Amino acid sequence: MRNVVFLDTVHSILSDRLTGFGFKCIDATSLDKKECVKLLHNAFGVVLRSRFRVDKDLLKDATALKFIARSGSGMENIDLPYCKERNIAVFNSPEGNRNAVGEHALGLLLNLLNNISKSDKEIRSKKWDREGNRGEELDGKTIGIIGYGNNGRAFAKKLRGFEVNILAYDKYKSDFSDDLVKETTLLELYKKADIISFHVPLNKETNYWVNDAFFSQLKNPIYLLNIARGEIVDTKSLLEAIEKRQIKGAGLDVLEFEPSSFSPFLESLPVNIHKRLFDSKKIIFTPHIAGWTKESYYKLSNVLANKIQSHFCL
DSSP: OEEEEEOSOOOHHHHHHHHHTTEEEEEOTTSOHHHHHHHHTTEEEEEESSSSOBOHHHHTTOTTOOEEEESSSOOTTBOHHHHHHTTOEEEEOHHHHHHHHHHHHHHHHHHHHHTHHHHHHHHHTTOOOSGGGOOOOSTTOEEEEEOOSHHHHHHHHHTTTSOOEEEEEOTTOOSOOOSSOEEOOHHHHHHHOSEEEEOOOOSTTTTTOBSHHHHHTOSSOEEEEEOSOGGGBOHHHHHHHHHTTSEEEEEESSOTTOOTTOOOOGGGSOHHHHHHHHHOTTEEEOOSOTTOOHHHHHHHHHHHHHHHHHHTTO
């Protein structure tokens, strides 16, 4: 029997389909790391989100391991070079939540432009301020999308109903201009964008991409969206850019100090950041839920089942 160890909770469609393929699915979601490592010794596959860092120490004794299935898109918690060295197939499922991410990005943007969260909070405090919450229209603006993979393209699709100009930059893609977007350089994007949205993985190249140097290259004050990974944005630089009016508003689904497990962390923020960040009326937050819908919960697992089936010709 080929065992598949589930380190994190995912939709049951994945275990149901894997069982149908002849695998034995083992629920290790309530076990500690030491117990999970023991189960991996004879595992054929592993399913996870972000509970553990999947590195050499975790995998070195998993001699029968043939695949790792990561529910979601980001794979920064998996040692990909080591997996390649061991010939372990690694699957992720960005196709499963790209629509949810695109919709969430649009929601954050419209909220920012129209002061929706701010107005709601003020009215609940019995403050009625129409002029102070006068919004901006999305039509006519230039939107810069950095990273034109599953999520970046999904966001562009959601913008089709608006009269906007969309510029897209992706270091690893070319010749992708179409009826949705115009492929561009970073220089042109920084020069022309009114709104910049990040859709890139977290790695050495993207870590703290949004810093003082980034803001110094912008020609116009912008609205900033980060629904990728928190450490793409240097929080201190962002706050200073807001104070300098280089940033008109920011929608953050992720934060720099967020742990890899996505667990609650707000009380552990640095004291010099905490108050400025959460007192700002120019920022709206969501708790890393851009791809976290009822529909995507199913699709993320079903996509993984499809990829495992295809890879092993099941």
